[in-house]
Amino acid sequence: LWNLSENDDTRNHFVFVRRGVPLLVMDMLRKEPLDPANWKDWDSEDGEDSAGVQGGESKGSYCLNFLMNFARNQAAAKVLRESGLVKLVEPLLQYQTTSAGLKAAFLIAFLVGKQENSGVLSVSGKFTTTPKQAVFEERPGLCDVLVEVFSCTLDSRGGDGYSLGAFCIPLIVGAVRDLATSDANKAVM
Numbered sequence: 001l002w003n004l005s006e007n008d009d010t011r012n013h014f015v016f017v018r019r020g021v022p023l024l025v026m027d028m029l030r031k032e033p034l035d036p037a038n039w040k041d042w043d044s045e046d047g048e049d050s051a052g053v054q055g056g057e058s059k060g061s062y063c064l065n066f067l068m069n070f071a072r073n074q075a076a077a078k079v080l081r082e083s084g085l086v087k088l089v090e091p092l093l094q095y096q097t098t099s100a101g102l103k104a105a106f107l108i109a110f111l112v113g114k115q116e117n118s119g120v121l122s123v124s125g126k127f128t129t130t131p132k133q134a135v136f137e138e139r140p141g142l143c144d145v146l147v148e149v150f151s152c153t154l155d156s157r158g159g160d161g162y163s164l165g166a167f168c169i170p171l172i173v174g175a176v177r178d179l180a181t182s183d184a185n186k187a188v189m
Contacts, residue, residue, distance in 0.1 A: 022080055034091055061103075068110070113175065143188050
């Protein structure tokens with residue numbers, strides 16, 4: 001699913017939505033502990049992979065990968081927004097130095113990065129009545145985190161909480177593009 005979600009083909013996204021895949025993945029993510037440090041490896045209940053090594057890929061990480069790539073498509077992002085994904089991943093932003101926190105930041109960028117008018121869903125999952133309130137106004141440090149990921153990727157190196165290649169250039173540029181659509185975000189950028 002993760003690999004298929006990277007393909008920005010609206011037909012793929014339509015099939016996923018029609019079959020309820022995003023809701024299934026969101027339910028899987030919802031069952032994970034809030035702190036990503038407590039997420040267990042995909043193939044194990046005790047946090048160790050089949051070879052007894054700690055620190056493999058977790059269900060939560062795979063879910064975030066799928067949702068992050070899926071949200072790059074505007075039609076898919078709309079479905080995810082309406083399904084409550086903003087409220088689900090917003091608590092992960094407090095873990096910005098982890099892979100999960102960074103993936104949540106990219107998800108937020110794709111889901112609400114363009115919004116800034118009153119009556120739209122804010123990062124906190126509530127409808128805002130404040131005109132021109134934007135993602136960077138609600139989370140001022142988020143811009144610095146995304147710029148750091150972009151800079152490290154361009155310099156061919158990883159950063160705090162992620163390795164090189166964890167975030168591809170099209171993903172990063174897409175998030176920056178969505179955030180730059182908002183005049184209020186532009187002022188922070």
